Amino acid sequence: MALKEYTWHFVAESIESLGFGNYDMVQAEVSDKTICIAKFNDKLYAFQSLCPHAGAKMVMGYIDMQGNAVCPLHRFKFSLKNGYNVTGEGYNMKTYPIEIRNGEIFVGF
Numbered sequence: 001m002a003l004k005e006y007t008w009h010f011v012a013e014s015i016e017s018l019g020f021g022n023y024d025m026v027q028a029e030v031s032d033k034t035i036c037i038a039k040f041n042d043k044l045y046a047f048q049s050l051c052p053h054a055g056a057k058m059v060m061g062y063i064d065m066q067g068n069a070v071c072p073l074h075r076f077k078f079s080l081k082n083g084y085n086v087t088g089e090g091y092n093m094k095t096y097p098i099e100i101r102n103g104e105i106f107v108g109f
């Protein structure tokens with residue numbers, strides 16, 4: 001199986017400049033996309049900004065104790081690691097690789 005090749009995009013100068021404040025998730029504009037970035041157990045995760053079920057803004061939801069993004073509208077849950085719909089409704093979320101390089105944040109599409 002061929003590995004996917006990513007184009008890496010600069011997101012922010014630092015984790016602090018992503019602007020989490022007291023929140024678990026933020027939105028960021030990267031290239032021509034709006035993405036959602038979550039912080040969980042000191043790691044960052046990137047994924048689609050709109051819920052794959054009916055398009056609610058994931059940033060309005062929350063992260064549960066198991067590391068799932070919970071949609072604010074119907075509460076479907078998605079693994080931060082791979083976007084898998086852990087509550088079984090069959091709508092998987094698109095995730096993106098995210099890296100910290102010399103303190104700067106990059107995401108791959």
Ligand code: FES
Pocket residue numbers: 051052053054055056071072073074075076
């Ligand atoms: S819009 Fe997200 S679960 Fe329905």
